[in-house]
Amino acid sequence: MPLPREQSTISKYAYIPGLLVTTVISALLVYMDFAGRTSYRTQIFDLVSDYRANIQTIVQVVSHLLGLAHTLVLTTCLSNRTRLRFESRSVSLDRLQWWSTMSSQRIDWSLPPQFLCFSILFVAVSFIPAALWAGAITPILTTKMVPSTISTSFYQPDPSSRSWNNSWAPFRANVSYTDAGSFSYSPGVTSSGLILNNAAAAISINDTTVRHSKNDLTQYLYQGRSYGVGASPGLVDPPENNSSFISYTYSEIGYQASVACIKNTSSLWGWTITQDNTGRAYPSILSANGSFPDGAMDNYAQMGYALSNTIVSLSGHTNTEGGFLAIAGGSQYAELNYTQCAIEFVPTNFTIGVDVVQRVINVTVKVAGTDIIDMDPTTYNGRFSEYGCIRGICQNRMRTGVRGLGLIASQVMKGMTSLTRINTSLWTSVVGDTLYAITTSVESIIDDILLGLSSSQIVIANSTKPTPTIAQIGAVRLGQASSIYAIATVNLLLIALSVYEIIRTHGWQHLLLFDYRDIKSVIIATSLKGSVIAEHSNTEHEKAGTKWIGAPADRIVGGIQVKLAHEVRGTAIVLGSPREEVLLQQVIGGVGRKGTYTKLEDEE
Numbered sequence: 283m284p285l286p287r288e289q290s291t292i293s294k295y296a297y298i299p300g301l302l303v304t305t306v307i308s309a310l311l312v313y314m315d316f317a318g319r320t321s322y323r324t325q326i327f328d329l330v331s332d333y334r335a336n337i338q339t340i341v342q343v344v345s346h347l348l349g350l351a352h353t354l355v356l357t358t359c360l361s362n363r364t365r366l367r368f369e370s371r372s373v374s375l376d377r378l379q380w381w382s383t384m385s386s387q388r389i390d391w392s393l394p395p396q397f398l399c400f401s402i403l404f405v406a407v408s409f410i411p412a413a414l415w416a417g418a419i420t421p422i423l424t425t426k427m428v429p430s431t432i433s434t435s436f437y438q439p440d441p442s443s444r445s446w447n448n449s450w451a452p453f454r455a456n457v458s459y460t461d462a463g464s465f466s467y468s469p470g471v472t473s474s475g476l477i478l479n480n481a482a483a484a485i486s487i488n489d490t491t492v493r494h495s496k497n498d499l500t501q502y503l504y505q506g507r508s509y510g511v512g513a514s515p516g517l518v519d520p521p522e523n524n525s526s527f528i529s530y531t532y533s534e535i536g537y538q539a540s541v542a543c544i545k546n547t548s549s550l551w552g553w554t555i556t557q558d559n560t561g562r563a564y565p566s567i568l569s570a571n572g573s574f575p576d577g578a579m580d581n582y583a584q585m586g587y588a589l590s591n592t593i594v595s596l597s598g599h600t601n602t603e604g605g606f607l608a609i610a611g612g613s614q615y616a617e618l619n620y621t622q623c624a625i626e627f628v629p630t631n632f633t634i635g636v637d638v639v640q641r642v643i644n645v646t647v648k649v650a651g652t653d654i655i656d657m658d659p660t661t662y663n664g665r666f667s668e669y670g671c672i673r674g675i676c677q678n679r680m681r682t683g684v685r686g687l688g689l690i691a692s693q694v695m696k697g698m699t700s701l702t703r704i705n706t707s708l709w710t711s712v713v714g715d716t717l718y719a720i721t722t723s724v725e726s727i728i729d730d731i732l733l734g735l736s737s738s739q740i741v742i743a744n745s746t747k748p749t750p751t752i753a754q755i756g757a758v759r760l761g762q763a764s765s766i767y768a769i770a771t772v773n774l775l776l777i778a779l780s781v782y783e784i785i786r787t788h789g790w791q792h793l794l795l796f797d798y799r800d801i802k803s804v805i806i807a808t809s810l811k812g813s814v815i816a817e818h819s820n821t822e823h824e825k826a827g828t829k830w831i832g833a834p835a836d837r838i839v840g841g842i843q844v845k846l847a848h849e850v851r852g853t854a855i856v857l858g859s860p861r862e863e864v865l866l867q868q869v870i871g872g873v874g875r876k877g878t879y880t881k882l883e884d885e886e
Contacts, residue, residue, distance in 0.1 A: 287795050294790045297358045300351030301776065307348065308770040311418055315766050319759070327526040327756045330421045341420050348419075349412025353387065355776045356408065359783045361385040361799070362790050369794060369846050372858025376840035382799050392834035411772055417765025421758050425528055430753040433518040433746035434534050435739035439659045458742045462517055463498030465741045469734025473497050477730040484726040485719055494726075496643070497734055502636075505644045507725065510732020511536035512643045515636045517740050531635045532751035533648060535657045536736075538630040539728040541607075543623040543721045550574075551608035551622075553584065553595045570595035574606055575622075594618060598625075607724065621717070623724055629654040796846065796853045807846070810854035818842060818857055 313319075330337060364381040367373070373381075380397040383390045384404045393401060457466040466472045480494045496502040500516025511534045519527070551572035559566040571581030580597040593612040598605060605625030611618035631654050635644040739745045760766075784790065796803050808815060822838045823829045830839060845858035 289790070289793045289795050291789075294362070294793060297351070297354045297780075301355050301773075301780065304348055304351050304773050305777065308418070308766075308773045311761060311766045312770050314760060315763050326758050327423070330423060330758050331756070337421060341416055345415035345419060346412045348415040349409075352411035352772065352776055353408045355780055357385050357387060359779055361797075362787070362793055363783065365797065366787065366790075366793060368798060369792070369796075372843040372845040374840060375842050375844060376837075378798055378844065379840070385799055390834070394837070394840065411769065414765050414769040414772060418761040418769045420761055422761065424757050424759050425754050426757050427752055427754055430530065430751050431748045432514055432530065432532055432751045433740070434514050434532070434749045435736040436745045436747040437657050437659055437739060438745055458738070460741060462500055462741065463737075465498070465734070465738045467735060467738050467742070469497070469731050469738075473730070473734055477727055477734075480730055481723040481726040484722045493642070497730055498737060500641075502641045502643055505642050507645060508643070508729045508733050509536055509538055509630070509632055509645050509647075510729045510736060511632050512634045512636070512645055513733055513736040513740055514746075515634075515638075515643055516641075517737060518746065519638075526756035527638050528754045528756050529635065529637045529639070530751045530753035531633060532749050533631055534634055534749065535629065535631050535654060537627040537657075537732060538632075538647060539605075539725055539732070540626040540628060541623050541721045541724045541728070543607075543621055543717045543724065545620050545717065546622045547620050549608060549610070549620045549622055551580075551595070551597060552610045553593055556583070568593060568595075570597065570610070572597075572608065572610075574599070574608060576606065578606070609720075618720065621720055623721065625724075625728065629656045794846075794853065804855065807853055807855040810849055810851055811847075811856050814857055815842065815844065815855070 360381075364385070368378070368381075376394055376397060379390060380393055380401065383393065383401050387405055387408050389398070389401050389405055391398065457464050457472055464472060469477065476495065476497050480497075483492055483494055485492070491506045493503045493505055494508075496504060496508075496512075496516065498516065502516050504512070549572070551570075551574065553568050553570045555566060556569045557567040565585040568584045568586065569581060570584055571579075573579045574597075578599050580599065582597075584593065584595065586593055592614050594615050595610045596607065598607045600606075605627060607621075607623040607625060609618045609621040609623075630647055631649040633646045633648040635646075637643075787793075796807065798804060819830055819839055819842060822842070826838060828838070830836060843858035844855050847854045847856045
């Protein structure tokens with residue numbers, strides 16, 4: 283009698299291509315993680331950021347396909363091993379059903395408890411590869427610190443007063459209107475409202491660091507003092523306005539304005555009414571005038587309605603000692619009256635941290651002192667511009683520049699004077715109960731005026747210089763390291779299992795075409811021996827006083843021993859020997875051998 287046909291080589295190793303794919307992918311993932319490979323392309327970062335749900339759907343589909351390739355290795359090895367076993371030994375119908383459910387990755391609740399537990403565990407384990415693949419191939423947003431550059435404001439010499447030294451006509455300020463805001467070299471005039479609002483909020487009632495708006499429309503906020511630096515964010519962002527930039531840090535030289543205020547009841551700075559128009563349709567005119575302890579003098583005209591209540595007169599100028607500020611106020615601003623403040627402009631190197639996502643700027647002092655190169659060119663030119671000291675701002679004109687007391691410092695003091703040449707109603711919220719409140723507000727005003735000048739250098743004069751920065755940029759990498767190495771380990775174990783089974787069975791030798799999982803094959807193979815198995819079932823039921831009603835959980839039927847026999851008409855399922863089932867109490871073992879067919883044939 284001819285031996286039955288074996289399964290083809292292609293069908294035996296159909297799982298190998300899938301295992302090769304998973305091996306290549308897992309090896310690449312391990313290499314990329316070990317080498318720290320990430321993608322910094324803006325397009326990829328934006329794609330992952332904007333389409334997270336869609337990408338996760340793709341990840342789930344791909345991970346299940348890769349997981350299927352792994353479970354196919356496991357189920358194929360299990361199926362081939364049990365099919366070889368069935369070809370050489372008798373097994374119970376319950377065991378045969380158990381093999382079928384595990385090879386098909388399903389749970390049959392009618393199985394005996396000992397088989398059911400293994401089925402549930404096997405199905406649960408078969409889900410692990412897909413889950414690990416999902417963790418290994420999911421694009422993860424990460425960051426990396428990379429060097430970059432940013433343009434910062436630069437004060438070039440301006441002897442012709444075309445840009446930042448244009449301080450001689452504040453009421454005809456050259457204002458530049460852009461999408462980022464309005465900019466001029468007289469911020470005390472053009473941005474007075476914002477400057478005073480920031481000064482009003484300079485002190486926190488609960489000792490937390492105050493956030494205040496940048497003096498433009500870039501929507502950036504300062505966390506704490508700005509010190510007049512950090513104008514670039516929003517106006518000149520990192521190269522190509524890279525959307526993957528998360529934050530960056532750079533250094534910038536500016537002034538650390540230190541303010542010390544006192545109450546001096548002998549102050550000679552005050553105001554007088556020169557034309558009282560109370561009750562009329564047009565404002566009254568006042569004269570703010572007086573002298574300072576260093577001999578400098580100033581006077582300018584103010585206009586208002588409720589003069590004695592709401593007037594605030596402020597004058598600032600520079601001298602060889604630094605800056606000096608005098609304040610005189612009406613009855614509504616009694617706390618401001620007789621206030622004198624000494625201001626020191628210390629060249630300082632600041633560290634500026636920019637959070638692009640949260641739009642927050644943090645400025646910290648890096649280095650301060652005489653070793654810092656002053657940003658003001660006039661402190662080295664040895665001369666102030668003639669237009670730099672007007673209307674008493676620098677009454678004692680210096681012919682020799684003093685470090686930190688160049689025209690930029692004069693511009694700041696001039697800007698503070700300009701604040702009180704307009705409606706002073708905003709001063710109400712600036713006034714504090716102590717000199718500390720006044721000091722803090724004055725520092726805020728100085729910072730904002732310096733920031734306004736710096737912003738104008740960028741927008742109006744386009745005077746910038748490249749500054750190195752360390753940027754934290756968004757990147758994309760594939761998978762968590764734990765998932766990558768876990769799935770690589772699983773892949774190696776499956777390779778080892780496959781190689782072991784192939785060697786042990788000599789390449790699945792004698793694996794027949796008959797498959798107990800195929801319902802057609804089972805029905806035909808059973809019918810070849812007629813009703814022998816059915817009659818045996820009826821006999822066993824009669825002994826137990828029952829009958830077969832087709833219940834899947836029928837233990838009498840499940841205990842019937844069957845085996846394969848090779849008839850002339852084909853492969854048949856026949857009654858087996860209970861003794862052989864005892865040998866199978868150890869879970870799946872052994873292999874079909876050459877000569878098995880002769881043995882079965884002889885038994886028949």
